[in-house]
Amino acid sequence: MSKTSYAQERDEPPPSHMIGQRFVYATGLRYTELQYLRMNDIHQEPDGHVQIDIAGSGEIPTRQVPVLAGFEQEVLALAENPHVFGNFQIFPTHWGMQSQRRAYARRLY
Secondary structure: OOOOOHHHHOOOOOOOOOHHHHHHHHHOOOHHHHHHOOHHHEEEOOOOOEEEEEOOOOOOOOEEEEOOOOOHHHHHHHHOOOOOOOOHHHOOOHHHHHHHHHHHHHHHO
16 A cells, blocks of 8 residues: 555545645646746636746746646635745655645546
8 A cells, every 4th residue: 555645545635734735736836846936927817717837948848737626716825925935845745746746637637
């Protein structure tokens, strides 16, 4: 049996007090992408969907990451909080992020 919790096995979102884990669950961002994320990278489209623009480096183009349905307002609220960005203590450690990123991918596709 793996070391992930039962909730993670079932792709359930982390509890509301786990802000960083919920953000990764809702966006699927990599740890390095979180390091360079800025508030103005998160925006709401006219149709209500929330997108995050991840800047590429060198020849890698910018990619748009959709936020999971149902988490739009939560992500927008975090984008308005200046204490979130640059504070990586709220985000899970590298190994803990993979299960959240897998859950994001399964829910998105």
